Amino acid sequence: MTGSTLTAFQRELCETSEHDFTGLRALFVNCTLKPSPERSHTQGLVDVSVAIMGANGVTVDQFRAVDEELAPGVYPDMREHGAASDAWPTLYERVQAADVLVLATPIWLGEKSSVCTRMIERLYGNSAVLNEHGQYAYYGKVGGCLVTGNEDGIKHCAMNVLYSLQHLGYTIPPQADAGWIGEAGPGPSYLDEGSGGPENDFTNRSTTFMTWNLFHLARLLKDAGGVPAHGNQRSTWDAGCRFDSPNPDYR
Secondary structure: OOOOOOOHHHHHHHHHOOOOOOOOEEEEEEOOOOOOOOOOHHHHHHHHHHHHHHHOOOEEEEEEHHHOOOOOOOOOOHHHHOOOOOOHHHHHHHHHHOOEEEEEEEEEOOEEOHHHHHHHHHHHHOOOOEOOOOOEOOOOOEEEEEEEEOOOOHHHHHHHHHHHHHHHOOEOOOOOEEEEEOOOOOOOOOOOOOOOOOOOHHHHHHHHHHHHHHHHHHHHHHHOOOOOOOOOOHHHHHOOOOOOOOOHHHO
């Protein structure tokens, strides 16, 4: 749990829920440019979603990617490609332990942070690994994103992050993004006094809907044993079963 205070509406949703989310695990990766323990406005919004998950029995893990020695590259272990060190192999284990992955990023020059880009690149490096059903590694997992900033770009950043996650194999639920920005131009950030960020009804509503949709879909997928393994197995395709390929050489 975190120090975030839920709104009355958010608390009521948690207290009146008849759904059981125990056994689900979520991982939040804060892609701020600020190393710990600097205050991160992105973390402030992450804390809202984390609090909702914690109140519903979801086990939450989180880290700031900038705190880790995350070597650049698109291979599972960049030490095998010249990097002196690489924290990704250990972080990947935490990614794989989670049913839900939320990437949280600030906006810089209208784009997600460079740290978020690197995080997606490293996820991409493992996307060809196969799960126990012969599907790509992230099948059966759910993805979402949170965005903060004091300049325009929430939807643009969310569009990029969510597309990237689904392309890698994550399942994206309805309204899987939320964010907060201040007025156009220089101004207060999310946690700054008087910003109105933590009290913003639209942001709180979007964050709440995103969070519930994430673990509703994660519950459905987990209980179903993941995405059905038919027509999407790389292992079967490589073995010669080319499904509906129009090329007769593959039949």
